[in-house]
Amino acid sequence: MEQGLKPPVMSHPQYLPSLRRVAVCGGTHGNEMSGVYLVKHWLQDPSELQRSTFQVTPFVGNPRAVEQCVRYIGRDLNRTFAPAFLNTKASDSDLYEIQRAQEINQIFGPKGSSQAYDFMFDLHNTTANMGSCLLVNSESNLLSMHMCNYIQKHCTVRHCPILFCQPPGEEANFTMSVAKNGLALELGPQPQGVARADQLAKMRSIMACALDFIELFNKGTLFPAFEIEAYKVVRRTDFPRYPNGEISAVIHPNLQDKDFQPLKPGDPVFQTFDGEDILDDSDDTFFPVFINEAAYYEKKTAFCKTKKGTFAQPAIQKGF
């Protein structure tokens, strides 16, 4: 089933302002090591990030969590960029991430204002087999969608599926939401606290390609209209649990590592410790993602179900 198909493509490109200030965040989660290592490296030697038409600022999102090699200290930083947190008095709260979100908002925002950075990359890893997933808020992020299209067409890294991460009806409160536009990279599988050379190289290639895209855009290149496939999260599925809240089954071997592959009604999804299969009870085919992501056990998510759709995007060009 296709969804979100927009009316026929406009003949004129949409004109968008050029990008002058770009930020690259690693370590929003302190134990997702590809971004942590890359940003630390770029802070020492940023030459690889430099382009002629814009300025790039690498930064460590959650330095205390990085130091301790944990996802977060008090609460998940990547869920903290909502007005409720950004507008409380920092002194009123002892949660480190609320203070840090306010700092980031001050440096790269304020969120939603004209002074905010033009673009923010946020570098993540997952224990799920998601390949080199590109996370965009929604299909209405025109510039990010064009960037994804450019990456899929020009980057040597294969399998860069696009996933819309903004929960329907909710406001985006991810770190990258501080800037006017954003793209998060979600590369896996990689265990927490581990840096794998293969993931590091892929993330690096995608970043180089994305910065090239911005450079071309700033130089006035016309990016024609296109249609593109993307996945949209529609629901989350928790592990089966005992009455005391303990997990009573694991991801089924047939589902493990099968992110972005169709899951049909009746397919096995879990296996109990007694060896019994638990089958999917929905009446439609979905494309599961974040299958067995370590950080989502506490969020009561064994995997997320997505729908695949084709999305039409108009041409864009830099406005004058």
Place this chain on the structure above:
Amino acid sequence: MNSCQVLRDAPVRKVALFGGTHGNELSGVFLVKHWQEDGAEIQRPGLEARPFLANPRAVEKCCRYVDCDLNRVFDSENLGKELTGHVPYEVRRAQEINSLFGPKGQPEAYDLILDLHNTTANMGGTLILETSRDCFTLQMCHYIQDALWPDSCPVFLLEHPSLKYATTRSVAKHPVGIEVGPQPQGVLRADILGKMRKIVQHGLDFVQKFNAGQEFPPCTIEIYKIMEKVDYPRDKKNEITAVIHPNLQDRDWQPLNPGDPMFLTLEGKTIPYEGETTVYPTFVNEAAYYEKQQAFVTTVKEKLSAKGLKVS
């Protein structure tokens, strides 16, 4: 067979299965919790198998440890420490475990502890021994290897003057570690769970047969003996400047020859292995060992012989 080559050893009645010595190594955590609810799978005639969660506070927080690594504090100093003032949680816990399953080195101690671990390294299902001189555990490894054939089941010998550490399982007369990977911390994979379960099954089968009087003829097994630990390249601020080279990543137990790529710096430079002989790396890119300044350990292959074995 020469009858004097058959060792008569005491029956192994008191067996414990430890999970969650490290709270984020989930296969053992969930197997132990499952067996505590339903122990049918681990019951065998002639022995008592007790499932036990070693570090419940770390399990609750899904982290390796709370104050310090439980799997390093079973030395006489920590086990004898007076519990006054600030004592790390794991040291207190070690003393509890020692009184429940030990005392270490004493006749009342448990006969056998199987301690269930996971690693992010591609080590498969590995058995870890602490000494080359315990015929019972050597015979057990031989039995498990046989039962798992054609799947491999490497045996890692943690016998070294400075690299050996004071493990949780060392309170038992016969300590055996079961290390299954690759599995990320905080993740439970069905395949890894299945592999661990099989090893435990065969281990308990062995004990049951041994207690029932079966004689095990002398045998020789191939083991990997720990030689050295290798740290990541670091800068002056102690920050890691290179990652495991793609040619070495996931190649646990495969030969690493002099000149083979070992690390890849963030600038893209390959750092080769400069040792003089071929070694067999393991624990390659284990998440928990970054803080222990360890990228991998090197081992050498050796053959160990065990005498024949029969219950006394």
